[in-house]
Amino acid sequence: MSDAADFIDLALQRESSWLRAEEMQARLGGSASGTGLTFYGASVGAVRGTLRDALRRYTELAHDDITALSSELWDVPVFERRLAAIVLLQSSLTLLTNTDLTRVEGFFRSAALRELVDPLAVDVVGPMITGLDVLARVRADSVLDRWVQDPDPWLRRAALLSPLRALRSGAGDWDRFVRHARMVLAEAPDGGVAGEAAVHVRSVLATHRPELEFG
Structure with missing residues (x-):
C-alpha cells in the first residue's frame, strides 16, 4: 500500500466504532450481499475529514497519483475505503478527464x-x-x-x-x-x-x- 493509502486506512480505523459498524452492516450489508463488503464503522464526516487531512499532507499528488490512490482504496472491499475513494475523486475533479x-x-x-x-x-x-x-x-x-x-x-x-x-x-x-x-x-x-x-x-x-x- 502507498503511504497515502496507508495514512487514510489507519485514520479511518482510528475513527471506527463497532456499534456503528454493526448498524451499518445491518442496514447496508444485505444490499451488498455477494460483494464481501465490510464496515469499519467510521462516519461520513470522519471519511471526509480524513481525506482533507490526507490531501493537506500529500500536496504533491498529481492526476496519476490521485487515480491510482482511488483504486488502492477501492480494491479493498471496505465501505469506508470505497467512500474515501469517491471523496478523493470528488475533491480532485479538475484533474479528471x-x-x-x-x-x-x-x-x-x-x-x-x-x-x-x-x-x-x-x-x-x-x-x-x-x-x-x-x-x-x-x-x-x-x-x-x-x-x-x-x-x-x-x-x-x-x-x-x-x-x-x-x-x-x-x-x-x-x-x-x-x-x-x-x-x-x-x-x-x-x-x-x-x-x-x-x-x-x-x-x-x-x-x-x-x-x-x-x-
Missing part, C-alpha cells in the same frame, strides 16, 4: 450499493463531464450512451443519475436524459435499481424545473 471513466466504470460494476453508486455518479461523474472541453465531453457522452445499454443495472443507474446536478441547475442535456430513461424504463417497467434512478431524477426535476416535460 474522460479517460478516467474506464476506471470509474470498474468501480460501478463492483459497488452494488446505492450508497456508493449514487455519490460516485452524481458528485463525481456528472460534474467531471460538465467541466470537460467539447471534444472530451463528446467522448464522455458516448461512454454514458454505452453504459445505459449495458446489462449491469448499476451501470445503467449511474448513466441516468450522472446528469442530475447539471439538469437541476438549469443546464444539462434533457433530451439525452429522456432518451436514456425511456430506454431503461422500456426494459424494466417494474423498476429495479436502474428504473428507480430514472424515476428519482424526474421527481427532483419536477420540483426544480417543472417546465421540463418527459413526454
Whole structure:
C-alpha cells in the first residue's frame, strides 16, 4: 500500500466504532450481499475529514497519483475505503478527464450499493463531464450512451443519475436524459435499481424545473 493509502486506512480505523459498524452492516450489508463488503464503522464526516487531512499532507499528488490512490482504496472491499475513494475523486475533479471513466466504470460494476453508486455518479461523474472541453465531453457522452445499454443495472443507474446536478441547475442535456430513461424504463417497467434512478431524477426535476416535460 502507498503511504497515502496507508495514512487514510489507519485514520479511518482510528475513527471506527463497532456499534456503528454493526448498524451499518445491518442496514447496508444485505444490499451488498455477494460483494464481501465490510464496515469499519467510521462516519461520513470522519471519511471526509480524513481525506482533507490526507490531501493537506500529500500536496504533491498529481492526476496519476490521485487515480491510482482511488483504486488502492477501492480494491479493498471496505465501505469506508470505497467512500474515501469517491471523496478523493470528488475533491480532485479538475484533474479528471474522460479517460478516467474506464476506471470509474470498474468501480460501478463492483459497488452494488446505492450508497456508493449514487455519490460516485452524481458528485463525481456528472460534474467531471460538465467541466470537460467539447471534444472530451463528446467522448464522455458516448461512454454514458454505452453504459445505459449495458446489462449491469448499476451501470445503467449511474448513466441516468450522472446528469442530475447539471439538469437541476438549469443546464444539462434533457433530451439525452429522456432518451436514456425511456430506454431503461422500456426494459424494466417494474423498476429495479436502474428504473428507480430514472424515476428519482424526474421527481427532483419536477420540483426544480417543472417546465421540463418527459413526454
